[in-house]
Amino acid sequence: MKISLLSIILVIILCIRDTICGRLFGEGFIPTNYYENQQQVQQREVIKAAIQKLNNAPEWVSNWPNPNTKLGQVSGLALDNDGRLLVFHRVNNVWDETTFNERNVYNFIGTPAIKEPTILVLNDTGEVVDEWGQDLFFMPHGITVDKEDNVWVTDVAMHQVLKFSPNNREKPALVLGSKFIPGEDDTHFCKPSAVAVLPNGDFFVADGYCNHRIVKFSKDGNIILQWGTSHGSTNFRFNVPHALTLAEDRGLVCVADRERGRVACFRHDNGSYVSSYSNWLIGGRIFSVAYAPVHGGRLYVVNGPTGAVPVRGYVIDFESGRLIQTFSPDDGLRNPHDIVVTPDGVSVYVAELSPFKVHKFMDETLRNESLSIEKTHVKPTATVEVVGGAAGAGGGGAWEWWSGAAGGAGGAAAAALLALAALALLRARNTGRKVATRRRWEYGHGEFKLRRLLERRRFTRVHSDDSDEEPAPMLPHTSPANA
Numbered sequence: 275m276k277i278s279l280l281s282i283i284l285v286i287i288l289c290i291r292d293t294i295c296g297r298l299f300g301e302g303f304i305p306t307n308y309y310e311n312q313q314q315v316q317q318r319e320v321i322k323a324a325i326q327k328l329n330n331a332p333e334w335v336s337n338w339p340n341p342n343t344k345l346g347q348v349s350g351l352a353l354d355n356d357g358r359l360l361v362f363h364r365v366n367n368v369w370d371e372t373t374f375n376e377r378n379v380y381n382f383i384g385t386p387a388i389k390e391p392t393i394l395v396l397n398d399t400g401e402v403v404d405e406w407g408q409d410l411f412f413m414p415h416g417i418t419v420d421k422e423d424n425v426w427v428t429d430v431a432m433h434q435v436l437k438f439s440p441n442n443r444e445k446p447a448l449v450l451g452s453k454f455i456p457g458e459d460d461t462h463f464c465k466p467s468a469v470a471v472l473p474n475g476d477f478f479v480a481d482g483y484c485n486h487r488i489v490k491f492s493k494d495g496n497i498i499l500q501w502g503t504s505h506g507s508t509n510f511r512f513n514v515p516h517a518l519t520l521a522e523d524r525g526l527v528c529v530a531d532r533e534r535g536r537v538a539c540f541r542h543d544n545g546s547y548v549s550s551y552s553n554w555l556i557g558g559r560i561f562s563v564a565y566a567p568v569h570g571g572r573l574y575v576v577n578g579p580t581g582a583v584p585v586r587g588y589v590i591d592f593e594s595g596r597l598i599q600t601f602s603p604d605d606g607l608r609n610p611h612d613i614v615v616t617p618d619g620v621s622v623y624v625a626e627l628s629p630f631k632v633h634k635f636m637d638e639t640l641r642n643e644s645l646s647i648e649k650t651h652v653k654p655t656a657t658v659e660v661v662g663g664a665a666g667a668g669g670g671g672a673w674e675w676w677s678g679a680a681g682g683a684g685g686a687a688a689a690a691l692l693a694l695a696a697l698a699l700l701r702a703r704n705t706g707r708k709v710a711t712r713r714r715w716e717y718g719h720g721e722f723k724l725r726r727l728l729e730r731r732r733f734t735r736v737h738s739d740d741s742d743e744e745p746a747p748m749l750p751h752t753s754p755a756n757a
Contacts, residue, residue, distance in 0.1 A: 328597055331599045331637050332635035333638075335635065336604070338399075343394070343402055345363050345394075346363045347369070347628065348362070348364075348612075348631065349414050349415045349611055349612065350625065351417065351613070351632070352419045354395075357398065358395050358397055359395070360393055360425065361632055362414045364388070364392065364413065365388050365390045366390075367388055373413065377456070378433075379454065380431040380432070382431075385412075387408075389409060391406055392411050400634070406443040411427070411429050412431035413429055415428045415465075416466070416480070416517070418469050420471035420475070421471075424440065424447070425437070425443075433455060433457075433463045434451035435449070435469060436448070437449075451466065458484070460497055464484030465481075465482060466479055466482060467514075468515075472520065475492075475493030477491050477493075479491065480516065481515075485502070486512040486514065487500055487502030488512075488515060488545070511534075514533045517530035519563050519573075520565065521539065523571070524592075525542055525543065526539045526542060530561060530562050532561055532578070533558070534552075535558035535559055535577075536560065537560060539551075553597055557577050557578075557580045557583040558580055559579075561577065561612070562575065562576050562611065562612045564613050564614050564622075566616070566617055566618070572590065572592060572619060573589070574590075575587065576607070576611075576613045579608070585606065586606075587601045587610070587622070587624060607624065607626065608628060609626050611625050618643070620638070620640050621634065622634070622635040
């Protein structure tokens with residue numbers, strides 16, 4: 275059967291017209307948001323498939339803690355040396371747009387401190403076995419417990435870090451920062467967010483919301499070094515260093531760099547950058563991080579609401595950087611703020627600001643496993659960076675190009691390719707050339723493959739040499755001799 279060139283060209287013109295005009299044969303006009311809806315469906319399917327490829331662990335423990343436990347905004351969690359959970363909450367105080375003025379000064383100076391206990395101690399079954407912290411705090415944030423059972427907290431309203439000894443929970447043994455006075459020098463903080471304490475008593479403060487820096491102190495509260503900046507594109511730039519965790523077997527302190535959507539790890543002796551972790555599935559916000567030295571080391575993180583990816587907990591293999599597990603309550607997470615994990619990785623706890631909740635998760639597969647902690651040598655400068663795939667930390671990446679305009683243009687381009695193919699076929703037939711009937715057209719980079727995107731959940735190691743462009747940690751200012 276012969277097909278005239280005129281008939282082929284007529285069919286091609288009709289295809290191009292219907293593609294550009296957004297019509298389907300016999301089905302009327304395509305809705306104006308058709309391609310946008312298709313993008314959202316595609317995005318949801320990609321996320322769903324990626325989550326399903328991860329192990330669903332640790333498992334959520336229902337009806338924990340005791341439902342009679344009254345909580346406010348839960349800002350921080352810590353484990354003491356007996357394995358009990360310390361819950362730092364705000365009772366009736368709430369951090370909202372009225373809490374601070376434009377200079378980061380607390381707007382309610384002169385009002386009493388929170389009258390009820392702000393620190394609850396829970397046992398393994400979720401019962402409150404102790405409580406304290408009344409008449410001390412205004413806007414609780416971070417909490418940790420050191421090897422000597424000292425409790426360290428931060429209060430963003432007071433701009434202070436406070437240490438409480440085991441024998442005196444009413445009066446702090448150490449106070450850093452000036453009460454209600456924000457600042458950026460060596461004697462002030464501005465909304466400090468977290469503390470991490472080394473076994474020798476030295477400790478780190480994440481001076482988080484304004485100064486975007488990490489400060490290391492000696493046991494008695496003298497500055498040893500500090501690093502961090504709010505601008506630039508180096509690994510030392512932070513955008514709200516929100517939480518800290520120690521990987522003691524690796525000699526590292528790791529930071530949940532909240533608004534950069536990464537966990538950045540540094541040598542805890544000199545502040546040199548070592549590695550960072552991010553992933554498109556986690557998204558552009560990481561609120562907290564915890565470390566357990568199991569199976570070569572694992573990072574436990576919780577992300578925050580962005581609208582692009584689900585709010586969940588994730589477990590990252592420290593060596594490879596791969597996402598290996600994900601977890602969430604049956605009704606999901608909304609606003610997780612902190613996370614803590616037992617050293618054996620069996621129990622994981624997550625705090626939420628809203629609703630006012632604490633969740634417990636358990637990984638029974640790790641319960642009877644012995645810890646095998648191998649000392650890891652850390653080089654003095656940045657040697658490895660572990661980052662997400664091409665999809666990027668913000669979760670856009672591979673599907674951002676899938677828009678309505680791109681879809682329409684793609685349809686027109688496909689019709690044009692059909693036209694070229696038809697003309698080439700006729701020309702070959704007319705000149706007596708043989709054309710392979712099974713030849714495939716390869717679209718290369720324009721082809722969207724779900725399998726390729728899912729494979730990008732594996733992080734890529736990027737090795738780099740020492741760079742003069744990376745700022746060295748900032749040493750404390752030398753005080754004048756007459757100071």
